Amino acid sequence: MWPRAFYFGKINFWRNIMNKWHLKDIILVTLIGIVCGLIFWIMDPIYTAVTAVLTPMGLAPFSGAILIGFWTIGGPLALMVIKKPGSGLLAEFLGAAVEMLLGGIWGAATLISGLVQGIGSELGFAFTGYKNYGKLGMFLSTLTTTIVTFGYQLIKHDYAGFSFELIAALFIVSYISVFLFSGVLSMAIAKMLNRTHLLEK
Template sequence: MKAWHLRDIILVTILAIFMGVIFFVIGPVYTVLSAALAPAGLQPLANEILLGIWVMAGPLAGYIIRIPGAATLGELLGAVVEMFLGGVWGASTLISGVVQGFGSELGFILTGYKRYNWLTLVISALTTTIVTFTWSLFRAGYASYHLGFLAMLFTVRFISVFLFGGVLTKLITNLLARAHVVKNIR
């Protein structure tokens, strides 16, 4: 197993900051989408549609850096960036960061940090969705929704996480593979 060295630590932090900066533009989109969906009682849907973008730092860091803990650390640092850039959710962002990061980490744990392909990304998207959804059941009171509505939220969340954490991550790493810049990505 690879261990953490100074270069990897700086790399995962810079990556997280890049993601944070790129996603900072999403903030207003989230607010507008929430406001548009709120009158119909569909505000959680805004969260589900955009969740994939927020959790992307996890699978991307995990796939590129390939050290146990990379996905969790990447996502946690993303949350730290958001917190100090002026996000309002403060400490609960940190908890969400760990939960989301651990969710995608589970995907890599289940494949033993050995296989890095489509299967890993699909499993990672699935575990991310399940873990973060369980957290939402408690945190945001999702447990009180009707079952049909809950199933809809879950499906939308999985699609979002899969598109950004799975498909987009794969497309990005394909580009990296073609450029031959990362030794272990072919």
């Protein structure tokens, strides 16, 4: 049995987080999730095409590493726009759900990927106490997103059977992709939205 103080402390923690959410935040995270879901779905045939090109060269695993940044864009974007704990996880999961409902090539497994990618994006901002949504938060988020998603791919696709050099190369390519698309591109979009003053309360 958990101590009563710990139990009620956890309830108050989540209650305080949810009390900070407003209808506008819920609408924004839903819109980001839907738009990103469409992007994820569009990336599916592109992934298939890139894989077809790289397979004869024995480089098929690099197709996912090259494009992973597009599938992880929802989390950091939502966090930098909404600036609320949990928004990254929600956006990624909603995006994954939209991709699945549109007929994504990975089916229901897409939801698991969405959760993993969302958790990865949250961790980076969590390390700042959800107080830095600028370059530091973005950098940490791209790093944790890469580590978490790559660890998941390592198990899912049995990368453990690859040589150390190949695993290292896949990680580096994955990080570059996440940094450019989930990091730099997300921050640019967030800044553009802020300049429009559409997000002002």
